[in-house]
Amino acid sequence: MNNSFICPNCGTEVRVGSASCTGCGSDDNTGWSDDTIYDGIDLPESYEEHSKFQDKKKNSHLFSVFVGILLLLLFIFGFLF
Numbered sequence: 899m900n901n902s903f904i905c906p907n908c909g910t911e912v913r914v915g916s917a918s919c920t921g922c923g924s925d926d927n928t929g930w931s932d933d934t935i936y937d938g939i940d941l942p943e944s945y946e947e948h949s950k951f952q953d954k955k956k957n958s959h960l961f962s963v964f965v966g967i968l969l970l971l972l973f974i975f976g977f978l979f
């Protein structure tokens with residue numbers, strides 16, 4: 899059964915779901931696991947890529963809005979003349 903894990907900070911066996919380590923008192927906020935540390939390193943890179951993706955999405959959205967307005971104007975002008 900895998901309902902406990904070894905604290906990477908102090909090596910104490912910690913029950914899965916525990917709020918904090920019984921050995922050293924580390925918890926999610928103080929960063930007790932290697933995963934947390936790696937997440938911190940990964941975050942800026944993935945965030946940058948994410949924001950780039952967002953910018954791309956925003957630009958294409960703006961472009962489609964622009965095209966939509968242009969088509970609407972053409973439609974209105976076609977109606978008038």
Ligand SMILES: [Zn+2]
Nearest residue numbers: 905908919922
């Ligand atoms: Zn610990």
